[in-house]
Amino acid sequence: SAVISQKPSRDICQRGTSLTIQCQVDSQVTMMFWYRQQPGQSLTLIATANQGSEATYESGFVIDKFPISRPNLTFSTLTVSNMSPEDSSIYLCSVDAGTSSDEQYFGPGTRLTVT
Amino acid sequence: AQSVTQLDSHVSVSEGTPVLLRCNYSSSYSPSLFWYVQHPNKGLQLLLKYTSAATLVKGINGFEAEFKKSETSFHLTKPSAHMSDAAEYFCVVLGGSYIPTFGRGTSLIVHP
Numbered sequence: 001s002a003v004i005s006q007k008p009s010r011d012i013c014q015r016g017t018s019l020t021i022q023c024q025v026d027s028q029v030t031m032m033f034w035y036r037q038q039p040g041q042s043l044t045l046i047a048t049a050n051q052g053s054e055a056t057y058e059s060g061f062v063i064d065k066f067p068i069s070r071p072n073l074t075f076s077t078l079t080v081s082n083m084s085p086e087d088s089s090i091y092l093c094s095v096d097a098g099t100s101s102d103e104q105y106f107g108p109g110t111r112l113t114v115t
Numbered sequence: 116a117q118s119v120t121q122l123d124s125h126v127s128v129s130e131g132t133p134v135l136l137r138c139n140y141s142s143s144y145s146p147s148l149f150w151y152v153q154h155p156n157k158g159l160q161l162l163l164k165y166t167s168a169a170t171l172v173k174g175i176n177g178f179e180a181e182f183k184k185s186e187t188s189f190h191l192t193k194p195s196a197h198m199s200d201a202a203e204y205f206c207v208v209l210g211g212s213y214i215p216t217f218g219r220g221t222s223l224i225v226h227p
Binding site: 004031041042043044045048058092094096102103104105106107108109111 | 147149151156157158159160161164166205209213214215217218219220
C-alpha cells in the first residue's frame with residue numbers, strides 16, 4: 001500500500017485568498033486524484049493528475065479555480081483560488097494502487113474553512 | 116454509467132449487536148465494488164472490495180459484504196458491533212472507467 005501525506009492538515013482562510021494543498025506519496029504512482037468532500041456530503045472528484053500532462057477536470061470544476069501541478073511521480077498540488085465560504089470542505093488526494101488493482105489509497109485530507 | 120445508493124444516512128446499533136449497512140448499485144459494466152470507512156478527522160481506509168471473484172468478501176475488522184447481482188446490492192455486515200466501529204462508511208462502485216462513484220455515506224452510531 002501507499003502512504004500519503006497532505007499539507008496543511010487544516011487551515012482557516014480569508015475570502016478572496018488562495019491556498020495550495022500539497023500531496024506527497026511514498027512511492028511512484030501514475031495517477032493522482034483530487035476530491036472534495038463538502039460538509040456532510042460524499043466525495044466528489046475534482047480532477048485527475050498524471051505526471052507530464054495537464055490535469056483532467058470533472059464537470060463543474062475548472063482549472064482557473066483549481067489549478068493542479070504534478071511535477072513528478074510522487075507529488076502533486078491543488079490550489080483553491082479566490083476562495084469563498086462555499087469552498088469550505090475537506091480536500092483529499094488519492095492514488096491508484098497500481099495497474100493490477102483498481103482500488104485507491106487516500107490521504108488524510110485537508111480541512112479548509114473559508115471565512 | 117454507474118451510480119450507487121446507500122439506503123440509510125444513519126444507522127444506530129448497540130455494542131455487541133449486528134451491523135447492516137445497505138448499498139445498491141448500477142453499472143453498465145461488470146463492476147468493482149468497495150466499502151471505505153472514514154473515522155473522524157482521518158482519511159478513508161479500504162474495508163473490503165469485490166472484483167468478480169468470490170461473492171462473499173471478507174474485509175478488515177470483522178466486516179464482510181456479499182455481492183448479489185440479481186439484487187444489485189453490496190450490503191456491509193458485521194456480526195457484533197464495537198464502539199470503535201463508529202464512523203462514516205462509503206460504498207463505491209467502479210465500472211468501465213477509472214473514476215469511482217461514491218455513495219453519500221452512512222454514519223454508523225454505536226451505543227454502549
